[in-house]
Amino acid sequence: MPDQPQLRDHQLPSVRLRVAEAGDPSDPLVVLVHGWPESWYSWRHQIPALAEAGYRVLAPDMRGYGGSEAPEEVGQYDIFHLCDDLAALIQSAGAEHAAIVGHDWGAIVGWHFALLHPEKVNAVAGLSVPYGGRARVSPLETWRTKHGDDFYYILYFQELDDEGRGVAEQEFDAAPRELLSRLLVSPDTPCAEPELSDPARAAGGMIPRLGRPLERPDWLTDADLDYYSQEFARAGFRGGINYYRNFHRNWEQTPHLEGARVPQPALFVSGAEDAVIRGANIDQLAALLAHGVADLRGLHLLPGIGHWVQQEAPELTNEILLNYLSTAVGSQRVMTTAP
Secondary structure, three states, X not given: OOOOOEEEEEEOOOOEEEEEEEXXXXXXXXXXXXXXXXXXXXXXXXXXXXXXXXXXXXXXXXXXXXXXXXXXXXXXXXXXXXXXXXXXXXXXXXXXXXXXXXXXXXXXXXXXXXXXXXXXXXXXXXXXXXXXXOOOOOHHHHHHHHHOOEXXXXXXXXXXXXXXXXXXXXXXXOOHHHHHHHHOOOOOOOEOOOOOOOOEHHHOOOHHHOOOXXXXXXXXXXXXXXXXXXXXXXXXXXXXXXXXXXXXXXXXXXXXXXXXXXXXXXXXXXXXXXXXXXXXXXXXXXXXHHOOEEEEEEEEEEOOOXXXXXXXXXXXXXXXXXXXXXXHOOOOOOOXXXX
């Protein structure tokens, strides 16, 4: 495992974020934005590679995660708060703008940050989640129509008990390592049959629907799983799940983004086996991205790789990112080969 970067708190106007930092403060800034259920640690292989190549790197625990503050109100996790956090973090770092690299929910935030704060972004890279423009109807309504009474994790994340507490975080907070060990797997990781196969939502929660891995993927060590588990055991899952509870609010509050396309140089990278892209090929993804991205500089599907692309294929992901950033942003050091 690479050496850990320096962890430092940034007190921003509305939240305190813990941020992993590396690189020279005078170098071009790259901000790495993680997804669910992750933390700065999901970028552990990218941080040293980017710093060595001549970039200053900030990888925050996003609000609600890890060592960062976790506001109570669900509305504090909407897309405006998340993007304002990035704008304030860039300012706190003494920079005018940055390249944004986001994975999973971090990609959603990165695409929207490029639209909502265009002056702060000189390049954007999305991993796992492409941007095809603002949906015509609320995504939450689309999922409800599609899944009905069947279990779907995003709809499960909306559920509250009779006392107004989130159902999903109660399940996950009771068994963080069990959840994470079942999620952080590769497409070819051998897993036992799920304990729960009934598709009906009423049949139960999420963990028993995920097969228990029979062995650890080679990119995830016991120490890695320990770190993730300890972070979520301490911080809980509520903050991260609140991002999902804002899907409708985000859509409802962004009608001005109808027809808007990300204007900055953009890159998209995904595992070919990532369930998020639902088997889409290069041409299909290019057609989708054309609706939301004006200057696509690269589109990469990594064979055999699943959702955790920068962890499953760190060397190849680093090579792609470094090649892209060297042309989209530049760097103050001469790169020879990618790490």
